Amino acid sequence: MIKVAINGFGTIGKRVADAVTAQPDMEVIGVSKTSVSAEAYIAKEHGYPLYIADLGKKPAFEKAGIEVAGDVDTMFKAADIVVDATPGGVGEKNRPIYEKLGKKAIFQGGEGHEVAGFSFNAHANYKEAENHQFARVVSCNSTGLVRLIHALDQAFGVARVRAVMVRRAADPNDVKRGPVDAIVLNPASIPSHHGPDVKTVLPHIDIVTLAMIVPTTFMHMHSIQMDLKKETTRDEVLKVFENHSRIGLVRKTMGIKSNAELREYTQDLGRPRTDLWENGVFEESVSVLDGKEFYCFQAIHQEADVVPENIDCIRALMGTVKDPDESIRMTNEALNFVAIG
Ligand SMILES: NC(=O)C1=CN([C@@H]2O[C@H](COP(=O)(O)OP(=O)(O)OC[C@H]3O[C@@H](n4cnc5c(N)ncnc54)[C@H](O)[C@@H]3O)[C@@H](O)[C@H]2O)C=CC1
Ligand SMILES: O=C(OP(=O)(O)O)[C@H](O)COP(=O)(O)O
Numbered sequence: 001m002i003k004v005a006i007n008g009f010g011t012i013g014k015r016v017a018d019a020v021t022a023q024p025d026m027e028v029i030g031v032s033k034t035s036v037s038a039e040a041y042i043a044k045e046h047g048y049p050l051y052i053a054d055l056g057k058k059p060a061f062e063k064a065g066i067e068v069a070g071d072v073d074t075m076f077k078a079a080d081i082v083v084d085a086t087p088g089g090v091g092e093k094n095r096p097i098y099e100k101l102g103k104k105a106i107f108q109g110g111e112g113h114e115v116a117g118f119s120f121n122a123h124a125n126y127k128e129a130e131n132h133q134f135a136r137v138v139s140c141n142s143t144g145l146v147r148l149i150h151a152l153d154q155a156f157g158v159a160r161v162r163a164v165m166v167r168r169a170a171d172p173n174d175v176k177r178g179p180v181d182a183i184v185l186n187p188a189s190i191p192s193h194h195g196p197d198v199k200t201v202l203p204h205i206d207i208v209t210l211a212m213i214v215p216t217t218f219m220h221m222h223s224i225q226m227d228l229k230k231e232t233t234r235d236e237v238l239k240v241f242e243n244h245s246r247i248g249l250v251r252k253t254m255g256i257k258s259n260a261e262l263r264e265y266t267q268d269l270g271r272p273r274t275d276l277w278e279n280g281v282f283e284e285s286v287s288v289l290d291g292k293e294f295y296c297f298q299a300i301h302q303e304a305d306v307v308p309e310n311i312d313c314i315r316a317l318m319g320t321v322k323d324p325d326e327s328i329r330m331t332n333e334a335l336n337f338v339a340i341g
Contacts, residue, residue: 001025001026001027002025002026002027002080002081002314002315002318002320003026003027003029003078003079003080003081004020004026004027004028004029004079004080004081004082004083004314005028005029005030005031005032005051005075005076005078005079005081005082005083006020006028006030006031006032006048006082006083006085007031007032007072007075007076007082007083007084007085007086007094008032008084008085008086008087008090009031009032009033009039009040009042009043009048009050009085010039010085010086010087011171011173011303012085012108012303012306012307012310013031013083013085013086014031014039014042014043015272015273015275015303015304015307016083016085016307016310016311017031017043017046017048018046018272019307019308019310019311019331019334019335020083020311020314021046022334022335023311023330023331023334024330024334025315025320025321025330026311026314026315028048029049029075029078029079030048030049030050030051030069030075030078030079031043031048031049031050031051032050032051032052032053032072032075033050033052034052034053034054034057035057035060036057036060036061036064036066040061040064040066041064041066043066044065044066044067049069049075050066050067050068050069051068051069051070051071051072051074051075052068052071052072053071053072054071055068055070055071073097073101076097076098076101076103077101079103080103080104080318081103081104081105081106081314081317081318082098082103082104082105082106083105083106083310083314084098084105084106084107084108085108087110088108088109088110088111089110089111091107091108091110091111091115092107092111092112092115095107095115095134098133098134099133102133104133104134104317104318105133105134106120106134106135106136106137106310106313106314106317107134107135107136107137108136108137108139108306109136109137109138109139109140109142109143109197109306110139111136113136113197113200115134115136116132116134116135116136117132117134118132118134118135118136119135119136119137119138119197119200119201120135120136120137120138120201120309120313120316121137121138121143121146121147121150121201121309122246122308122309122312122313122316122324122327122328122331123146123147123150123151123244123246123324123328124146124147124150124201124202125201126312126316126324126327127316127322127324129313129316129317130316130319130322131319132317133317134317135313135316135317136200137306137309137310137313138197138198138200138201138306139194139197139306140220140300140301140302140303140305140306141165141167141194141197141211141220141222141300141302142194142197142198142200142201143300143305143306143309144220144222144279144298144300144305145161145163145194145198145207145209145222145224146198146201146202147244147246147247147279148224148247148279148281148296148298149161149198149202149205149207149226150201150202151240151241151244151247152226152228152237152240152294153202153205155232155236155237155240156228156229156230156232156236156237157228157229157230158205158226158227158228158229159206159226159227159228159229159292160205160206160207160226160227161195161198161205161206161207161208161224161225161226161227162207162208162209162224162225162226163194163195163207163208163209163210163222163223163224163225164209164210164211164212164222164223164224165192165194165209165210165211165212165220165221165222166211166212166214166220166221166222166223167186167211167212167213167214167220168213168214168216168217168218168219168220168259168302169213169214169215169216169217170217171217171302171303172217172218174217178215179213179214179215180215181215182215183212183213183214184212184213185211185212186211186212186213187211190208190210191207191208191209191210192209192210192211194209194211195207195208195209216259218259218260218263218274218301219259219262219263219276219280219299219300219301219302220299220300220302221259221297221298221299221300222297222298222299222300223297224294224295224296224297224298225293225294225295226293226294227292227293227294228288228291228292228293228294229292230292231291231292232288232291232292233288233291234286234287234288237286237288237294238283238286241281241286241341242341244339245278245328245329245332245339246277246278246279246305246308246328246332246339247278247279247281247339248276248278248279248280248281248339248340248341249281249283249339249340249341250262250280250281250282250283250299250340250341251283251341252283252284256282257282257284259299262276262280262299263276265340266301266340269340273303273304275301275303275304275307276299276301276304276305276340277301277304277305277307277308277335277337278305278337278339278340279298279299279300279305280298280299280300280301280340281296281297281298282296282297282298282299283341285297308328308331308332308335308337311327311331312324312327312328312331315327315330
């Protein structure tokens with residue numbers, strides 16, 4: 001069993017912890033919190049040993065009825081690998097600790113590529129992870145883009161990508177962020193960070209991205225155009241998506257035309273935390289003009305799509321499963337995850 005420590009038990013960390021627990025070949029040996037919070041109670045409910053950075057805060061946790069297993073250093077030492085899911089920028093500060101302890105670690109998309117020097121996506125570059133101590137799972141939007149671009153690049157070749165990200169303003173629990181009544185260009189300059197981020201995994205792709213933020217909390221929406229190298233048809237493109245284990249199709253017959261209706265659907269499917277782990281490509285939007293000009297809309301659930309990628313990244317860095325397809329299959333099966341559509 002691979003022993004996994006989760007540093008930062010927040011939106012991403014708690015989901016990765018549950019996904020690790022579901023796998024047959026890995027276990028959570030501890031999670032960390034900085035202060036007493038609802039998530040600390042969830043860690044207790046799930047039976048995850050809770051470690052804290054500052055042992056001076058131990059009495060506050062104990063007063064709240066939450067047992068503290070020790071400090072985070074103890075947790076790191078007991079682990080084979082650390083999933084660092086701390087807020088963006090904190091991972092960079094944690095890296096020297098993992099280096100000193102000689103521990104493998106996975107960082108998230110809030111960190112720059114340089115934090116690990118290797119950015120990961122299971123379908124695109126799983127095998128390259130071997131012999132790396134560190135990896136960074138690219139951000140939620142970049143993960144969604146990489147999955148789609150890589151799939152079409154494998155099938156038809158991708159000459160260039162132009163994409164617009166309509167980004168959710170905040171996660172549902174994030175009461176401090178906005179906007180509440182605005183569409184904010186984020187950034188107003190071009191490109192947004194997503195294009196360069198895609199290139200950390202797929203360096204040969206010509207891509208330019210634009211991004212804005214709208215007052216929603218659940219899912220980003222992408223408007224994507226790609227020029228393909230080989231002529232193809234809409235049906236052939238749909239077949240590529242149908243055969244991809246992490247690209248889902250929102251079928252025209254479902255009548256879903258928004259993030260809100262898609263959320264209702266994943267909720268009704270009984271997905272844990274309503275998570276859409278796959279890209280939600282809207283079938284009706286999939287178009288191929290003049291044989292080479294591809295268009296689509298896709299929904300990306302920001303809290304969820306990087307979760308299975310973190311699981312595959314654990315196996316890829318540990319070198320326990322060499323075949324990406326086998327790891328992806330194991331991850332999806334353990335999560336009871338079959339892409340929609
Ligand atoms: N929420 C999202 O939509 C996505 C987030 N990411 C990335 O994942 C990373 C984590 O983001 P979230 O889970 O959203 O953040 P979050 O704020 O929900 O969770 C972070 C957790 O880390 C803890 N923490 C804070 N400082 C810490 C420290 N110094 N040491 C240990 N723990 C500490 C917090 O208490 C919290 O439990 C970031 O890099 C973010 O950019 C990636 C994809 C999507
Ligand atoms: O990784 C994400 O977005 P990104 O792919 O736009 O960087 C997550 O939605 C977190 O983004 P945030 O920086 O708005 O919290």
